Amino acid sequence: MSADGVEVPVQSLSEHIVEVVSDSGEGAQKCGQAFGAIAARQGKGVWTVEIIPAEIQPPARSIPGASGNRVRLAGHAVSNGGDEADLVVAFNEQVLLSRWRAGELKSGGIIFLEDKWRQDADPGIALAYAQVYDELCAAGFRVHEVPIQAECQRQRPDSARGANMFVLGLLCALYSLNPELGRKQVALIFAAKESSLIEANQQLFDAGHAWALAHLNFRFEIPSPPASEPQVVLNGNAALALGVVASGMECCAMYPITPATTASHYLSDIFEAVGGHVHQAEDEIAACCYAIGASYAGRCAVTITSGPGYSLKQEALGLAVMGEIPLVVVDVQRGGPSTGQPTKVEQGDLLQACFGGHGDAPKIVLAAATIEDCFYSMITARKLAETFNTVVVVLSDANLATSQQPFPRPRFQSDWLAPPPDMDPAAQPQHPYAWDARTGLGPRPIPGQAGGMYTLTGLAHDSHGHVVYDPDQNQEGLRYRSLKLAALQHALQRPEVHGDPDGELLVIGWGSTKGAIEEAVQRLRAQGHRIGSLHLRFIQPMPSGLGELMGQYRQVMTVENNWCDRLDDELITPENRRMSNLALLLRAKYLVDVDCWSEVRGQPSKPRSIVQAIASRLASGSQT
Amino acid sequence: MSADGVEVPVQSLSEHIVEVVSDSGEGAQKCGQAFGAIAARQGKGVWTVEIIPAEIQPPARSIPGASGNRVRLAGHAVSNGGDEADLVVAFNEQVLLSRWRAGELKSGGIIFLEDKWRQDADPGIALAYAQVYDELCAAGFRVHEVPIQAECQRQRPDSARGANMFVLGLLCALYSLNPELGRKQVALIFAAKESSLIEANQQLFDAGHAWALAHLNFRFEIPSPPASEPQVVLNGNAALALGVVASGMECCAMYPITPATTASHYLSDIFEAVGGHVHQAEDEIAACCYAIGASYAGRCAVTITSGPGYSLKQEALGLAVMGEIPLVVVDVQRGGPSTGQPTKVEQGDLLQACFGGHGDAPKIVLAAATIEDCFYSMITARKLAETFNTVVVVLSDANLATSQQPFPRPRFQSDWLAPPPDMDPAAQPQHPYAWDARTGLGPRPIPGQAGGMYTLTGLAHDSHGHVVYDPDQNQEGLRYRSLKLAALQHALQRPEVHGDPDGELLVIGWGSTKGAIEEAVQRLRAQGHRIGSLHLRFIQPMPSGLGELMGQYRQVMTVENNWCDRLDDELITPENRRMSNLALLLRAKYLVDVDCWSEVRGQPSKPRSIVQAIASRLASGSQT
Amino acid sequence: MSSTTPICFLRVENPHHEIQDYQRGMPRWCPGCGDNAILASVQRLCRDEQLPPEKTVCVSGIGCSSRLPHYMNSYGVHGIHGRAFPIAQGIKVNRPDLAVFVTTGDGDCCSIGTAHWIHALRYNTDLTVLLHDNRIYGLTKKQASPTSRLGLRTNTTPRGALLEPLNPLTVSLGVTNVSFVAQVVDWIPDLLHDLVRLAYHHKGFALIRILQRCPHFMDDEFEPWVRNPDRVLVLEHPDGITLDPGLGKIYRNRQKHDLHDIHAARKIASSTDPIPVGLLYCNSDVPSYEALRRPAVPNSASAVARLLDQEFDKFTIWPAEHE
């Protein structure tokens, strides 16, 4: 019932995408996150994506300044941020424009717009507002002007802040969420502050809620699927930090870099409770070397970074590979090359992860595909690092790092932790690299262990760790270090195909595109196409059997967020075309004509774009 | 005639491989080099390879301490160090043993061995000598004991040095070289010293010459093909340094590292005569950045390094690619990974050259295949760098760096030098990245040029150089930077096939293996096989038409000096096999089942080993 | 091919430059950010010295402070994190005709860039260096920098920074060949400008550490010093700065300081309260690196041809030789 007693129809939706955008510092991010959390608590499927301005303090009311959150909520689990937004709440018309220009708004969608600008003292601003408003209406958007600030000031004449909590109340009312959960969430947000602040913000929340009930003649409801298990709502970096704890690692060495740093922030906060520490080194090289030192000394360590930092670590990683030191390296990829787009998503570091560094330095390369993966990948990576005594690179990206999604709350298992290193004095002096002739695996003497003394060196060495100049001994070391990847490959499970097990086309992906690819495949299958998708978590080594899997489909293509040349460019030929990273690897390995479609727009790929890409591939493929 | 008047038969040879080995510091290297130079001056085909101990001061009379030179001389041009040595002069039996153990001596070959050890005061030494002597004789070597030191001391009782000049004289007599040229060469070696030293050494040379005539009952003669052009005899690093001068570059920034450093040494010596300078930076990153600064300021620069240094430069190279700054980077590859085998040859950096660095950072990658290439590659690289405004990586290796070979003396052409940069004030403000829509090429404003002002940035930017956050503009930059490689690809010539233009098998190689591969192909063709070889100098982009060329042969394989897994290892399958670098690239590009054979023994591959590899490939290929 | 003598071109007119001629775009720093004052001082210097914008280059690394080159209407390089110095050296040594400024942050210079900073001091290339020291990593959102106060709570030190802050002045003054070290604060623009002018005229590596306010993350960090002029100690010297009477009335805490005395400089540099401002040390006798590297001859086709001939002669085998 609306405030004036008239029954307002409640429209039931299977899903909706909601954005809240403001100037940076106005709290749209907090609002969106809280909204996602409330919806998740009520059992909706939720995916939240941050809308991040590129600068710390972009100018107010500017296109590049848009800051906020996208929340996709649904009556089922969701795995990505979806296509265009159905509904946007904007604190000014410029940030709204920014989202429109970026193609992020569904045509005909609903807009709630702060109306105070219409009367702004600056006639330029008032004019700009009116123009945008008219444009949007003309373009068919359903624009609702909301006196956000005016209403807030009625509640709290002395403060200019809190508009975001008003909007939160409004959204809760609009989506028929439980206001009690909303008020609790507000209390959580300000938990560290004085209680008067909590109350004031709850007051604004209530005001927003009431305003919506009183003024809006429509409401939505999204069903909640029944839930049986507890879920946690985390972003990928938080999941990663908790994964580090869960793996039993005790040392993280890092140097700040966006978008990796928040993982280390969180870890800095909590790590000491398990006897761990985060070492902020003077640079990435030092961070990597500190981690190598820790691992050498028996405390397997992790170093967390993003692209530029990962490039800097190349030489040090070579030492770890050569010395067979277990080490976990996380690269939270961002836009490249060079400084690129520090806050944006890209998957441009795969080939460097596989082939970076001079000489043959075989590393294990994993890619997290979901937020849940970010957690478990740390446990897996540490185990692999210590089993194979080598470097394990875990690729995440800015999309996973900052998106939130519920996943089943992990239940701690003590075998996540590595067994304590064997510190018994070696019965007889042990060879540090007593390579197993079949697998290349070997022991790992640890300082303190009598009889295990050796000097780790980056020079070619024999099984004693002694420097060798002999050609055959040099090859022996290369061979064993490489064999370890083969040994792991034999242990890997064939990945499962999503969708049809054979048919017209197989899409292969890796990393954060998983949800969007699978959704795209679903949509096309619903349209009658027989297609499937495959998502690789192990990239080096790759699980076996991919060749057979690919053979089940007429065409194979990858979908990636890294550059590949466009065949419609005049100078680009099938011969000189630079392929996307994974496509190149698959082609080299399987000699299958794997095509690739990529976009490198700094944005997570939308299911809609992937649908189009696959559809046009299907169309052109069926012509030939 | 021998000294006692008996006619000694002179055996005519088409070629011979001669080694001179001693403890480090005893001068075998100088002797071998001088011998090669004398032979070259008499018009023989010559290739000299250094035999380098791994340490500065290895223990005397030790296996790892062998130091010296291999000289392959022939009645025709030679392109590599060949197979096993036909004749060795050794200053002690241990260094001789080292060569034998390494499989470098032809069975039944001729050995000249200093005999003083037989009577050594240390009975252990005398015993060791006698044992080795007996072993060698038993193994069928023709061992001649020579009283080198005794004869030298007869000439110069007051000095223990100069045995190497005695040996030089001996060799000149043995190979019927003109002793006058020999004496001149001795004078050249000691040109910087007092003239008494020259004379003393010429005296020893003469003594060696006379001793051989008096005591040896055999002599060799290798015909000299008629020569029409002047030739220069240089090693690859010297050629590279002269190439830098010839390219007109004025700035080389470096940090010392083996085996690249000698190029910078030579350049340090001569560069100032053309207004250039070599900047020794505090590390490789600084060297690369200094070079970027120089290029930004209008002086295209080169930075020279080896593997570990190349790894360190990855981040800075990304800036140059992103900012479209011309830059020449030389990587004189050595054994890897990590510190690896600093003085040994390996071709392990190709994939890092192509894919190193985070994000998409397309660079041009060239590989010098001959010593002559080392010279001309610098001229080409600078031109490409300035035409395409990007990074050009030139790969050399320890084999090219230290081997010597005559090649036609280059005649300076003024168009080697770049035209002066256009410093006219831009008529209207110029966009630094006014990308040509077809090719991605653009201008290059240089500080001092009015109207061209811009701020180079590693952030994503538009054609003005302004930072952009727009998804499409980000893609535009990626696209143009990548297009430049396609534009270059269209301009490349299809490489020529050596040997048969079609047939059973095509061998593809890159870098310093060229000579050995072609010689191997020649030998197999002489045995009746129909095969060819192809050597790639442009690796990124690759010239077009390789697919067609490969299609002319039943099988294709690469021969490389970098690691690939061996199929006879139990755990290695065709699916998980890690391929050699070039093989991987060719497979990905052409979807042709390119096999690879590699050895990573720190030694240049011998024609004989390549013959075996090809032969076994032919055998197994014909079975299937 | 380019020659190594300064590249010249016909200058049609020789216009007088106003401040605006050195400004580009709208600086994107937070309101109240000290970087604004530093930018203004550089632009003022350019105007005062009438530097041709096209012969001026601003080089930086990465950080809020390193955005400065984007706001200068000149040539510029917004480089990579920590590497501003070697880039700037490559520019200046190869093109001594250009005026080169370096702008860097406490993280950029004193953490990842430490090796380059120390060696840049030693090379002593003629650069005007502005070290924006806000004692924090601004751009990456509040992590401890080497100059962060002991106990400062940041995102990487949630229970307070563990170490005493690095003092960039004492480190710099320990480096052989150091030739110019100054300190100033962003909130006394005239002093800032005076020091930028002295640094610009110094023919060598002139480092000014500027205590810079970051209201966004370090609210109040410098407030006690801003509010109480007596907690600023002005170092005066005829070759350094001397306060004009107006400023002199506010900043009464002054001291004569012999800026040629390295030992005195090191002592004063150690003090953090009051904050010493002024020129701590200057030595004009240290040769600049670009002077040491100045080519004796310019590059030219004939010089190249001559050198190649001379060198090839050493290695040539003439066909005649073995006939």
Added chain:
Amino acid sequence: MSSTTPICFLRVENPHHEIQDYQRGMPRWCPGCGDNAILASVQRLCRDEQLPPEKTVCVSGIGCSSRLPHYMNSYGVHGIHGRAFPIAQGIKVNRPDLAVFVTTGDGDCCSIGTAHWIHALRYNTDLTVLLHDNRIYGLTKKQASPTSRLGLRTNTTPRGALLEPLNPLTVSLGVTNVSFVAQVVDWIPDLLHDLVRLAYHHKGFALIRILQRCPHFMDDEFEPWVRNPDRVLVLEHPDGITLDPGLGKIYRNRQKHDLHDIHAARKIASSTDPIPVGLLYCNSDVPSYEALRRPAVPNSASAVARLLDQEFDKFTIWPAEHE
């Protein structure tokens, strides 16, 4: 899983260690190379202190000097060029029960490793650091190092080094948290050993710069000083070194030096002739980094389980919540 308390194991016997127990292989340095004396001093210290070889770790970078760990019968890391310090820190902070030595060269430490050197001083991890300063790049065959003399002809400076040498002592003494800086020469083994002992017992980052002879490339570099003991100035202090009467007769050029006075230390550090040897500066009050990072609780399965529970609780949605 490993715990952060020192890893212990049953020691069956507790043997007495002789010098030979710390020796491995045949050092491969040139005859007369000063590195031999440095190795001997470390081995002597280990014997004197009866360090269990398996609890001793020698860490180095790359260079002739950095080969040292190969000749120690202990654990060791022969790392990569310039990065010995962060590797050693990672070891020591995670395993404070180990005795960790760092051996590095003038190129390794003062050129490519500069940033790590400066920050290692500031972190003040308990490491015994031997800086083998032969004023040259030995392993790569004679290029100028930062400490090479002005005018020294090397392969990269064929017409003489262009710059005054960097003084590692004055640089180190400018770094906040510096806690131990000493200098000695390889040719006075007893003094060398005394300083290694003091450094070992210092609970912090103890840097000894050792002037080291490289007869292979730098014949005569130190000859005048070796020959004339008066050109060596011995700094004496009860907490530092005092000469025994025998040595005292040879080294008569002695000076009382207050090793707690940083200003005095900086002054003396600047002198190059006579060469000051002894402990220049020591401050035992600077906390070591591993002490600052000592975990309050050990890692354990139960602590991990507890922390995960506590954190997940913050983010959990219980099925009950929306019923």
